[in-house]
Amino acid sequence: MATQVQIEQIIDTALSEDLGRGDKTTELVIPPSLGGTAGIIAREAAMVCGAEIIRIAFLKVDNTLQIKVNVPDGGRVKPGDVVLVVTGRVSSILKTERVALNILSHLSGVATATAQYIEKVKGLDVKISDTRKTLPGLRLLEKYAVYAAGGQNHRPDLASGILIKDNHLTALSARGISIADAIAKAKQGGRGMKVEIEVQNLDQLKQAISGGADIIMLDNMSIDDMKKAVKMVPASIKLEASGGITLDNIRAVAETGVDVISIGAITHSAKAIDFNLSFVTGRPAQ
Structure with missing residues (x-):
């Protein structure tokens, strides 16, 4: 199993790839003081995996963000279910958005595929x-x-x-x-x-x-x-x-x-x- 250090190294690489040179759009149009709440929402039925991992990604970008994970790894969702809620600086949420969704989408895909095979046997x-x-x-x-x-x-x-x-x-x-x-x-x-x-x-x-x-x-x-x-x-x-x-x-x-x-x-x-x-x-x- 991955250790905390290994998980953080993978997240650091992903954040560097997307955010290493900054976020020109967000920095130009979003006031630094603007706050908000966003939810990550399932658009299809699946088994979730990665919510706790993307929590780390959000906090690496901004450790003042407040994050609530609604669905634990291995939990099931249907379309419309809110997997995770994040509150705080809108700019920080936007800067982390793509990395968080990439990780959650892929790992949930792996978990869902695995569960399908397990169900068959x-x-x-x-x-x-x-x-x-x-x-x-x-x-x-x-x-x-x-x-x-x-x-x-x-x-x-x-x-x-x-x-x-x-x-x-x-x-x-x-x-x-x-x-x-x-x-x-x-x-x-x-x-x-x-x-x-x-x-x-x-x-x-x-x-x-x-x-x-x-x-x-x-x-x-x-x-x-x-x-x-x-x-x-x-x-x-x-x-x-x-x-x-x-x-x-x-x-x-x-x-x-x-x-x-x-x-x-x-x-x-x-x-x-x-x-x-x-x-x-x-x-x-x-």
Whole structure:
């Protein structure tokens, strides 16, 4: 999970990108003393994630702003619901508006997509996981959004786990190094870390089982082959299905009996959720 320092670094980068040279429009037309209240409002049904993060963004721009979060991360909204209310200098609110909406829209999109996949496998003993297919610089926030929606996080970086993938095996096979040899080498130097290996067919699966892999990823396998794999693998080895997973086929994949289904689309292809920021005249936002 992202630490406070890491979250602030991401926000600082976003604010610098948008506000680093100032806001010419706001500075020219909005009186510095003008106060107001604005609400961030959902325009579609979604699962919210990021409200507490954008609170930090607003306060970084102006620590005198008063902010009320109405919907916690993982909460549901319908069109018209007010997610967050911010009161204070209008100029400060306007300077933060786009960064706040970008973060909230994207993370809510990730959380909503994750929740949709989880709903499809409801009642089955399987976990939905993210991957490293994330947008540059936003991985930790995207993984937080997956977690907030009830999903599971795969390794956050290359140092956090051992996963022998197809390109590792291709490179090793050119030197006559087998799957079992690769697993043994990883276990020897891994200092007790679990070793996961990606396989693309049942022959590779057999080699991974005999080599002593802790976790085996079934990459782009057919439903029939996944069913066979589940029967072949001892209970001590966890099975992960990945590749080509959609909302249409995830239930069938889960019913094969795999332990985890990892989906890159919940991060790299999540549809942004539509929110807008609107100022309220004559009364506080609800």
